[in-house]
Amino acid sequence: MSLFICPVCKQALTEYEKLYKCENGHCFDKSKFGYVNLLQSQKSSAKRHGDDRLMVRARRDFLDSGAYGFLRDELCRICEKYLPDGSVVLDAGCGEGYYSTGIKSFFAQNGKTLEVYGVDISKDALEFLCKRKCGIPCAVASLFDLPFADESADCILNIFSPDADGEFRRVLKKGGCLIKVIPREKHLFGLKAAIYDEPYLNEMPAVEIDGFSCVDTRQIGKSFLLDSNEKIQNLFKMTPYYYKTGVEDQKKINSLGYLETEAEFEIRVYFLN
Numbered sequence: 257m258s259l260f261i262c263p264v265c266k267q268a269l270t271e272y273e274k275l276y277k278c279e280n281g282h283c284f285d286k287s288k289f290g291y292v293n294l295l296q297s298q299k300s301s302a303k304r305h306g307d308d309r310l311m312v313r314a315r316r317d318f319l320d321s322g323a324y325g326f327l328r329d330e331l332c333r334i335c336e337k338y339l340p341d342g343s344v345v346l347d348a349g350c351g352e353g354y355y356s357t358g359i360k361s362f363f364a365q366n367g368k369t370l371e372v373y374g375v376d377i378s379k380d381a382l383e384f385l386c387k388r389k390c391g392i393p394c395a396v397a398s399l400f401d402l403p404f405a406d407e408s409a410d411c412i413l414n415i416f417s418p419d420a421d422g423e424f425r426r427v428l429k430k431g432g433c434l435i436k437v438i439p440r441e442k443h444l445f446g447l448k449a450a451i452y453d454e455p456y457l458n459e460m461p462a463v464e465i466d467g468f469s470c471v472d473t474r475q476i477g478k479s480f481l482l483d484s485n486e487k488i489q490n491l492f493k494m495t496p497y498y499y500k501t502g503v504e505d506q507k508k509i510n511s512l513g514y515l516e517t518e519a520e521f522e523i524r525v526y527f528l529n
């Protein structure tokens with residue numbers, strides 16, 4: 257039995273080789289890559305959702321270069337501290353799976369298991385996740401309508417993805433763990449300073465979330481150097497700035513061959529009351 261539920265009748269889905277099916281006969285084919293589309297709006301709209309292919313590819317190439325490896329390592333340590341062996345983890349907004357595949361392999365290397373599921377609104381991101389061949393079942397779905405039953409997950413990862421705290425409260429088991437990663441004020445400030453005349457600082461969301469207790473916060477950061485235009489472009493294209501930046505400001509990036517910038521994150525660990 258899969259932990260995904262049917263988006264039509266909310267009953268459990270059983271996973272078969274090429275599809276998922278509920279007891280009421282609703283069927284959802286897997287794509288040729290292996291993910292399943294459980295997004296209810298798929299019939300009414302042909303438009304693609306979420307990060308597009310260019311953005312997803314840029315992010316995969318940037319992350320696979322190891323620049324944010326220190327964040328992934330810290331997340332592995334946090335999961336090791338807070339998650340018992342065999343925990344069910346939902347990566348809500350999993351993207352191409354850089355963090356969740358890393359955490360799952362880290363547990364495996366230590367003789368433990370995590371049952372990890374991924375959800376993202378972007379088909380392109382899930383295609384890249386499936387290509388990592390890490391055995392993470394994944395579904396196209398909205399974070400605001402998760403294809404998971406009430407109280408079915410031990411942990412939710414919410415890494416740079418939208419806050420859907422109401423859904424997280426519903427899906428987590430009592431006492432379940434929510435791990436959030438958010439960019440700190442000066443995250444990528446060097447990149448912004450290269451693009452904008454007046455770069456701004458990021459705003460930090462409040463720590464308090466209804467129904468949760470925050471038990472751990474960690475601030476980590478690192479400066480890194482990008483020594484080719486390709487690397488700079490990959491970083492730029494994976495950020496929201498890429499689509500917000502005008503042509504003139506984009507030209508500044510096209511002529512850069514060298515950039516030093518900082519990555520600054522805050523990791524917050526919560527437990528559901």
Ligand SMILES: [Zn+2]
Nearest residue numbers: 262265278282
């Ligand atoms: Zn159904």
